[in-house]
Amino acid sequence: QSALTQPASVAGSPGQSITISCTGTRSDVGGYNYVSWYQQHPGKAPKLMIYDVSNRPSGVSDRFSGSKSGNTASLTISGLQAEDEADYYCSSYASSSSLVIFGGGTKLTVL
């Protein structure tokens, strides 16, 4: 099972909005509403930001939102802040022998 496809990097200025895509197949992203997004700062453990495509865990800012269309899921961060600069990973349930697959990660730079 191949990793989900994410752009290697995205950038935005403070206050702007950015979107990170996560492309899979009908066997993972497209077939189930089980996409999650994680934020990881350097040297730190990942943090769950979005689960089940578009739901935010308690305590996560509403500046973070998720959506899905077909085989592609997206994470949108509005009102960019300096502390949003981090690596972002998507994950999905997969109907294959490896039940969970991650994307390759996207480095977000806040200019």
Add this chain to the structure above:
Amino acid sequence: QVQLVESGGGVVQSGRSLRLSCAASGFTFSSYGMNWVRQAPGKGLEWVAVISHDGIYTNFADSVKGRVSISRDNSNNTLSLQMNSLRADDTAIYYCAKDFRRGYTVRGSFDVWGQGTMVTVSS
């Protein structure tokens, strides 16, 4: 507070074995599925294994299937990962991670992570 603390990492020769542990606290450990996720140096996340809340069901990534086993002790709130026939590409930080939902729901949503333990496989 809710916490996961991994241990057992280190430097090991290729072909040898290693057992990782994860101590859980601050939540009802026996109610949640638990996972291991790894991250090779400078690389992305890779899911490794899951075990159901009751220890009955397990599942593994293709990359480790047949070489790795996962177990848990709900009386002591501990999770373990036994890794055999280690290879250079097993070198990574290994995180234990708690399923977001109770029971056995493999959806890739992990809401609590440990700080990780580094495993280095040398040739």
